[in-house]
Amino acid sequence: MTSLVTPGAGARSIDGSPTPGVSRTDLPGGVRVLTEAVQGVRSVSLGIWIAIGSRDETAEQAGAAHYLEHLLFKGTGRRTAAAIAEEIDAVGGELNAFTAKEHTCYYAQVLDTDLPLAVDVLADVVTDAQLAHTDVELERGVVLEEIAMRDDDPEDLLGELFDEVLFADHPLGRPVIGSEESIRGMSRETLHDFWRGEYTTPRMIVAAAGNLVHNQVVDLVGAALAAAAARHGVDASPVPPRILTSRFTLGAGPRIALRTEDTEQAHLMLGVPGLDRYDPRRPVLNVLNTALGGGLSSRLFQQVREQRGLAYSVYSATTAYADAGSLAVYAGCAPERLGEVVGVVRDVLGGLAADGLTAAELARAQGSLRGGLVLGLEDTSSRMNRLGRSELDHGRQRSITESLDRISAVTGDDVAEVAAELLSAPLTAAVVGPYDDLDELPAALRDLA
Structure with a gap:
């Protein structure tokens, strides 16, 4: 049986250099x-x-x-x-x-x-x-x-x-x-x-x-x-690495799915493939996502809810895996307003793909991310989660200062480049709501089938 511990084993940082705390x-x-x-x-x-x-x-x-x-x-x-x-x-x-x-x-x-x-x-x-x-x-x-x-x-x-x-x-x-x-x-x-x-x-x-x-x-x-x-006995044999694709690519099949449910609202998710977690542009995508749908001042919240009153809940989110990711928008609205919501969301995405962010949007998004990062570490549970996920995902720990600097280093040109690449990709959509088949969905969604 393999020995599992040397009592009092010395501590060190992940990459050999001090990681504060x-x-x-x-x-x-x-x-x-x-x-x-x-x-x-x-x-x-x-x-x-x-x-x-x-x-x-x-x-x-x-x-x-x-x-x-x-x-x-x-x-x-x-x-x-x-x-x-x-x-x-x-x-x-x-x-x-x-x-x-x-x-x-x-x-x-x-x-x-x-x-x-x-x-x-x-x-x-x-x-x-x-x-x-x-x-x-x-x-x-x-x-x-x-x-x-x-x-x-x-x-x-x-x-x-x-x-x-x-x-x-x-x-x-x-x-x-x-x-x-x-x-x-x-x-x-x-x-x-x-x-x-x-x-x-x-x-x-x-x-x-x-x-x-x-x-x-x-x-x-x-x-x-x-x-x-x-x-x-505890198995301490070497772990075979995950078999990863070099880059996730969209298949050739339909890019829309409908789940018929007798709901009061239509629930929409519309998005594109994102960046995997090893992509050095992840901080750029985080800034883009925050400006797109990450807060009350985001484009989606302002355009969909504040200016048109089309939905109570609207936001965007990203996921990042070892070899794939996604950037998606969620909105819940009255079924008869789904077409209008889809049109506004697609216009917002198209505008970002074409022109990127304004200087004010960039600054607000960076400030929101920096503040959220620090405030999110106010309790021990959040810090434990940061430790575990960083080690699993990257095999090292970033200091708070390093993470803040990565956010601050994002430029408007960086965001414009990532937005043009990701938001110009074919859209994928999912809908849950009171529709019997795809033919009942708005034309702006049916073209994804």
């Missing part, structure tokens, strides 16, 4: 431990991140990562599901998890004095779950209810429909939660094999932020994982 230790089994000491707080947020998400599933496994998110809390070799909940509730802590397309995170937030408990419970859940047949069946019903709840939320349903059209047969086009068919057909063996085969220590990152001492966290994590290895 952040320490890192690589344990011999491959687990990376990153911490950020935050002054003036009495809490610690701790997360075990696994570089596995829904895009890593086969068709048979679709929804497995999210299904496991439920199952791992149902009991371990040392704790029942009730005991897990009771131990965390007894200290006023929070214990939860989330699954995304490229990663999964199991996390806790507790008082600083309860950090040893949080480490022990999280490590126990992630490495020593029982996955009992009765729990698999129980949670199958819960996940199916979650799918039904998703189907009752037009905005959530719309986002998955949009990804399905944009990414087509690419694994990124599948919903994180899986489908009713895949969940009904998921066996306990499939779930167990996915868990044991993919939750390997080289894929794990432990991130913690708050009132902590780095070496204490390292010792706690190492002891917990060593105990898990002694019980049943």
